[in-house]
Amino acid sequence: MKKIAPPRWADIFLEWYCSKDYIEEVQGDLHEWFLHRVKRQGLTTARLLYFIDVIRFMRTYRLKSIEELSQHSNTAAMFNNYFITSWRSLVKNRTFSAINIIGLAIGMTCCILITLFVQFELNYDRRNKNADRIYRAVVDLQANDWAISAFPLGALLKENFPEVENFARIKPVEPFVTNEEREVKIKQKVFYADSAVFDVLDIELISGNVETALVKANTMVLTEERAKAFFGDEDPMGKTLMMEGNQNPFVITGIFKPLPSNSHVHIDAMASSLSFAPMQPDFENPWGYLTNHYTYFVMPENFDHEAFGTKVSTFLDEYHELTPDDPRNSITFQPLTSIHLHSNRGLEIEANGNVNTIYIFSAIAFFILLIACINFMNLSTAQSLRRAKEVGIRKVVGSKKGQLVFQFLSESILVSIFALVISVGLILLIVPEFNEISGKQLVINPMENLQVVAIFLGITFFAGIFAGIYPAFFISAFQPVKVIKGTYLGNAAGQYLRKGLVVLQFAIAFVIIVGTYVVNSQLDFMLNKNMGFDREQTLVVRMPSDSIGGHMIKNELLKLSGVHSITRFNEVPGKMVNTSTVWYEGAERDQGENVYMFSGDPDLPQTLGMTMLKGNYFTEDTQQFYREFVINEKAVEHFGWTLENAVGKLMNFGGRSEEEPGMVIGVISDFHFKHLHEVIDPLVMYLEPQYEGRHMGIKINSGDLSQTVSAIKSRWEELLPAYEFQYQFLDESFDSLFDQEKRLGQMFGIFAGLAIFISCLGLFGLAAFTLQQKKKAVAVRKVMGASISSIVTMTSKDFLKPVVLGMLLAAPVAYFSMNTWLQGFAYNVGFNLIVFVYALAVGVGVALLTISFHCFKAAITNPVDSLRNE
Amino acid sequence: MKGTSLGEFEELVLLSVAVLDGDAYGVSIGTLIEEESERTVTISTIHNVLYRLEKKGFVKSELGGATAERGGRNKRLFKITTAGRAVLEQSRALRNKLWNAIPQVNFQ
Numbered sequence: 011m012k013k014i015a016p017p018r019w020a021d022i023f024l025e026w027y028c029s030k031d032y033i034e035e036v037q038g039d040l041h042e043w044f045l046h047r048v049k050r051q052g053l054t055t056a057r058l059l060y061f062i063d064v065i066r067f068m069r070t071y072r073l074k075s076i077e078e079l080s081q082h083s084n085t086a087a088m089f090n091n092y093f094i095t096s097w098r099s100l101v102k103n104r105t106f107s108a109i110n111i112i113g114l115a116i117g118m119t120c121c122i123l124i125t126l127f128v129q130f131e132l133n134y135d136r137r138n139k140n141a142d143r144i145y146r147a148v149v150d151l152q153a154n155d156w157a158i159s160a161f162p163l164g165a166l167l168k169e170n171f172p173e174v175e176n177f178a179r180i181k182p183v184e185p186f187v188t189n190e191e192r193e194v195k196i197k198q199k200v201f202y203a204d205s206a207v208f209d210v211l212d213i214e215l216i217s218g219n220v221e222t223a224l225v226k227a228n229t230m231v232l233t234e235e236r237a238k239a240f241f242g243d244e245d246p247m248g249k250t251l252m253m254e255g256n257q258n259p260f261v262i263t264g265i266f267k268p269l270p271s272n273s274h275v276h277i278d279a280m281a282s283s284l285s286f287a288p289m290q291p292d293f294e295n296p297w298g299y300l301t302n303h304y305t306y307f308v309m310p311e312n313f314d315h316e317a318f319g320t321k322v323s324t325f326l327d328e329y330h331e332l333t334p335d336d337p338r339n340s341i342t343f344q345p346l347t348s349i350h351l352h353s354n355r356g357l358e359i360e361a362n363g364n365v366n367t368i369y370i371f372s373a374i375a376f377f378i379l380l381i382a383c384i385n386f387m388n389l390s391t392a393q394s395l396r397r398a399k400e401v402g403i404r405k406v407v408g409s410k411k412g413q414l415v416f417q418f419l420s421e422s423i424l425v426s427i428f429a430l431v432i433s434v435g436l437i438l439l440i441v442p443e444f445n446e447i448s449g450k451q452l453v454i455n456p457m458e459n460l461q462v463v464a465i466f467l468g469i470t471f472f473a474g475i476f477a478g479i480y481p482a483f484f485i486s487a488f489q490p491v492k493v494i495k496g497t498y499l500g501n502a503a504g505q506y507l508r509k510g511l512v513v514l515q516f517a518i519a520f521v522i523i524v525g526t527y528v529v530n531s532q533l534d535f536m537l538n539k540n541m542g543f544d545r546e547q548t549l550v551v552r553m554p555s556d557s558i559g560g561h562m563i564k565n566e567l568l569k570l571s572g573v574h575s576i577t578r579f580n581e582v583p584g585k586m587v588n589t590s591t592v593w594y595e596g597a598e599r600d601q602g603e604n605v606y607m608f609s610g611d612p613d614l615p616q617t618l619g620m621t622m623l624k625g626n627y628f629t630e631d632t633q634q635f636y637r638e639f640v641i642n643e644k645a646v647e648h649f650g651w652t653l654e655n656a657v658g659k660l661m662n663f664g665g666r667s668e669e670e671p672g673m674v675i676g677v678i679s680d681f682h683f684k685h686l687h688e689v690i691d692p693l694v695m696y697l698e699p700q701y702e703g704r705h706m707g708i709k710i711n712s713g714d715l716s717q718t719v720s721a722i723k724s725r726w727e728e729l730l731p732a733y734e735f736q737y738q739f740l741d742e743s744f745d746s747l748f749d750q751e752k753r754l755g756q757m758f759g760i761f762a763g764l765a766i767f768i769s770c771l772g773l774f775g776l777a778a779f780t781l782q783q784k785k786k787a788v789a790v791r792k793v794m795g796a797s798i799s800s801i802v803t804m805t806s807k808d809f810l811k812p813v814v815l816g817m818l819l820a821a822p823v824a825y826f827s828m829n830t831w832l833q834g835f836a837y838n839v840g841f842n843l844i845v846f847v848y849a850l851a852v853g854v855g856v857a858l859l860t861i862s863f864h865c866f867k868a869a870i871t872n873p874v875d876s877l878r879n880e
Numbered sequence: 881m882k883g884t885s886l887g888e889f890e891e892l893v894l895l896s897v898a899v900l901d902g903d904a905y906g907v908s909i910g911t912l913i914e915e916e917s918e919r920t921v922t923i924s925t926i927h928n929v930l931y932r933l934e935k936k937g938f939v940k941s942e943l944g945g946a947t948a949e950r951g952g953r954n955k956r957l958f959k960i961t962t963a964g965r966a967v968l969e970q971s972r973a974l975r976n977k978l979w980n981a982i983p984q985v986n987f988q
Contacts, residue, residue, distance in 0.1 A: 035943070036927065038953030039906035043923045045949060046911065066924035071931075 218264025422478025542681025
C-alpha cells in the first residue's frame with residue numbers, strides 16, 4: 011500500500027525552484043490541500059494534481075534569486091563575483107572592450123569559416139558506404155600520368171584476381187539530349203556506366219531497381235532535377251530520350267539521388283555501358299583505345315593498393331606478351347578518398363582540390379586568430395594598471411594566485427563568448443557568399459553537420475584561453491604591497507612584450523600581404539603569358555561529327571567579310587591530351603615512344619600566329635596524310651636531333667616500319683598546348699584528311715566582333731540546320747582553366763585585408779591607451795614650446811618602429827614560402843623583390859593612418875586640459 | 881482610483897479573509913470558497929490573489945500556526961486591514977445603490 015503523501019519528486023522540484031521566502035507557506039498549503047484532495051478525489055488523482063499545482067506555483071517572484079542560488083556554495087558565489095567584476099570592467103572601458111570583442115569576432119569568424127572549409131575538403135567522397143575500400147585505377151604513360159584506364163581492365167582484373175570484389179566503369183560524354191515530344195533539347199553530360207555503379211559509387215535510386223536499371227542497352231537513369239528539365243512534372247519512368255550520335259532512343263529506367271556536393275565526380279545522367287560500343291565486352295582491340303574513361307574497384311578492407319598496382323602492372327605485361335623493348339605497363343590504384351586532394355593527373359573528371367591549399371588556409375586561419383588574440387593580450391596587459399588595485403585587494407583578502415589566474419581566464423572566455431555571438435551572426439551572413447566564391451557548399455546547419463557545434467565551441471574556448479592565459483598570469487603576479495601603496499607603475503618588461511607582440515602581428519600581416527601579391531601576380535602572369543600562339547579574337551567552333559565536308563563549311567565561312575582565316579584542328583590548344591606512340595630515327599627501341607600528338611590543317615600557323623623555325627608546315631596539296639610530320643623544338647631536343655638536321659629525319663606512327671617510313675618536314679616553335687601548370691613537352695604534329703567532330707578555329711578581323719559572330723552563326727544555320735552552333739572564344743576557354751587560381755587569389759585578398767584590419771584595430775587601441783597615459787608628458791613638452799608636428803612625429807615613431815621591425819623580420823619567411831609556392835608552377839612570374847616595398851608601404855601607410863588620429867589628438871589638445879587636474 | 885478596485889475573485893478572497901477572521905490562509909480560504917460557491921479553486925491562484933491584495937494594502941500577513949498535517953510548516957495567516965474593510969464596504973454600497981435603482985418591472 012502506498013503511503014498517503016504527495017509525490018516526493020514533485021516536492022524536490024518545488025524545493026529546487028522555490029525561493030526560501032515562500033517555500034514554507036507554499037509547501038505547507040500544498041500538503042494540506044493534498045490531504046483535502048485525497049479525501050475527495052482519491053490518492054492517484056491527488057498526486058497528479060499535486061504536481062500540476064507545483065508547476066502552477068512557478069511564478070517569477072517565487073523563483074530563487076541569483077544571490078540565493080549563489081549562497082549555496084562558495085564557488086558559485088566566486089563565479090558570480092568574477093562575472094560582476096568582469097562585466098564592470100568591460101563596460102567601464104567600452105572602447106577597448108569593443109576592440110577586443112570585434113577583433114576576436116573577426117578572427118574567430120575567419121577561423122571558423124576556414125575550419126568548415128577544411129572539414130568540407132577533407133570529407134570528399136567519405137560518405138560512400140565503402141569509402142575506404144574503393145580504388146580508382148589510373149595509368150602512367152611516357153608522355154604523362156593520366157587519371158584514366160583502359161576499357162577492358164575492370165573485367166580482366168575481376169576474372170584474374172580474387173581480391174577484386176566488384177568494379178564499375180564510367181565514361182563521360184557531352185552530347186545534345188532531346189525529348190522530341192516536348193521539344194526539349196539540352197546539352198547534357200551523360201556518363202556511360204556499368205550497372206555496378208550503384209553499388210560501387212553508392213548511388214541511391216529513388217525509383218527503379220538497382221539490379222536491372224542499367225543492365226540492358228539503351229537504358230538511362232536521371233536525377234530528379236534533370237528528369238524535371240526533360241519531362242516537366244510528368245512521371246519520367248518508361249519515357250524516352252534521344253542522345254545525339256545514337257540511333258535508338260534511351261528508356262528511362264530509374265531516378266537517382268545525386269552524389270553529395272563533396273564528391274570528386276558529379277553525375278546527373280547515366281546511360282548503360284552496353285549502349286557504348288567500346289565498353290561492350292566484344293569490342294575489337296579495346297586496349298588500343300585510351301580515352302577519358304574511369305574504372306573503380308571495390309577491394310577488401312586494409313588492402314595494400316600499392317603492391318596490387320605493381321602486381322597488376324606485371325600481370326598486364328605478361329598478358330599483352332610484351333617484348334623487353336616495349337614500354338612497361340604502369341597501373342596505380344588511388345584510394346577514392348585521396349582523389350580530391352592528392353590526384354592531379356591528366357584528364358581528371360573534374361578539377362580537383364589541392365592539399366597545399368588546405369595547408370595554406372589552415373595556416374592563415376591560425377595566424378589570423380593569433381593576431382586577434384594578440385590584440386586581446388596587448389590591450390589587457392596595457393590596461394592591467396587599472397585592475398591592479400582590484401588584484402591587490404583580492405590578494406590581501408586571501409585570493410591565491412591560481413584563483414586570480416582563473417578569474418582572468420574566465421573573463422577572457424566571457425569576451426570570447428561575446429565574440430562568438432557576433433561571429434555566429436557573421437558566419438550566417440558570409441557562408442552563402444563564401445560558397446559562391448569558393449565554389450563549395452559548406453553546411454552550417456548543426457542538424458546536418460554536427461561537428462559545427464564542436465568547431466564553434468572549440469574555437470571559442472581556444473581563443474578565450476589562448477588570449478587570456480598570458481594576461482591572467484601577468485596581472486595575477488602583481489605584488490599587493492606595491493600596488494596598494496601606489497608605487498607600482500607598470501613594468502618595463504611588459505612594455506617590451508607588448509611591442510614584441512605588435513612586431514609579431516605585423517610580421518604575420520606582412521607575410522599574408524606578400525602572399526596575396528605573389529598569388530595575384532602569378533595569376534596575372536599566367537593569364538597574360540605568351541602562349542606561343544595568338545588567342546585573341548579567335549572563335550573555337552565544334553564541328554559536326556558526320557562527314558558533311560569540313561572543307562565546305564570552312565570555304566563558305568571564309569567568304570564572310572569579318573573572317574580573317576580559318577583552321578581546323580583536332581584539339582583545342584591549351585587543353586590538349588592526345589598522345590600516341592611514334593617511332594623516330596635513332597630511337598633506342600623499335601617500338602617508339604608515347605608522345606603528345608596534334609593535328610591542324612595547313613592554315614594553322616597563319617590563323618593562330620605560330621612560327622616555323624625550320625622547314626615548312628603542311629601545304630594544301632600534300633596528300634601525305636599521317637606520313638609527314640612537323641615537330642616542336644622540345645621534340646627536336648628530346649629525340650636527340652639538332653635544329654639543323656631535324657628536317658628530313660625519319661618518323662612513323664606506331665612501331666618501326668622498314669618500308670616507306672614518314673619524314674619530318676619542319677620544326678615549329680614551342681607553344682603551350684597544355685595547361686600552363688605544366689612544362690611544354692615534345693609534340694609531334696601530323697596532317698589528317700578530315701576533322702570531323704573536331705574543332706575549327708576562326709580568326710576574326712579586328713572590328714565588330716559580335717556582328718561577325720552573328721554572321722557566322724546565321725551562315726552556319728543555313729548550311730547545317732541540323733547542328734547546333736556551339737562556340738567559345740579561345741581566350742575565354744583559356745581563362746576558365748584558371749578558376750582555382752582566381753579563387754585562391756580572391757580569398758587571399760580577403761584574408762590579407764582582414765589580417766591588416768585586425769592588426770590595426772589592436773594598434774589603434776594600444777595607441778589610444780598609451781597616449782592617454784602620456785597625456786601629461788605631451789602637455790609638458792607643448793608648454794616648453796614643442797610644435798605640433800614634432801609631437802606627432804615623436805609619438806608616431808614610437809608606434810611605427812615595431813611595425814617596420816615586424817615587416818623586416820617577416821621578409822625572409824615571406825620570400826621563402828612564396829618562392830616555394832611559385833616553384834610549383836612550371837612557368838612562374840619569379841619573385842620580384844619590389845613586392846617588399848609595396849607591402850611595407852601598405853603596412854606602414856595603414857598603421858600610420860590608424861595611429862595618426864590619436865597622435866594628432868594628443869598633439870593638439872590644449873596642455874591646460876591635461877595638466878590642470880593635478 | 882488605481883489600485884483600489886477589486887476583481888470579482890479578489891473580492892471573494894478578501895471577503896473570505898474577513899469571514900475567517902484570523903485563521904485565513906491559502907487552504908482555509910480555498911475550502912471556504914469551494915464550500916460556499918461550489919466551484920473548484922486552485923491553491924496557487926489563491927496565493928497569487930492574496931499577494932496582490934497584500935501589495936494593494938487590503939490584507940496584512942504573518943507566519944504562524946504550524947500543524948502536523950503541514951509537516952510542521954508555518955502558515956501565512958492573513959488579516960484584513962482597515963483599507964480592506966473600506967474597499968469591501970465601498971463595493972457593497974455601490975452594489976446596494978445599483979440594486980435599489982433597478983425598476984421592479986424588470987423582474988416580471
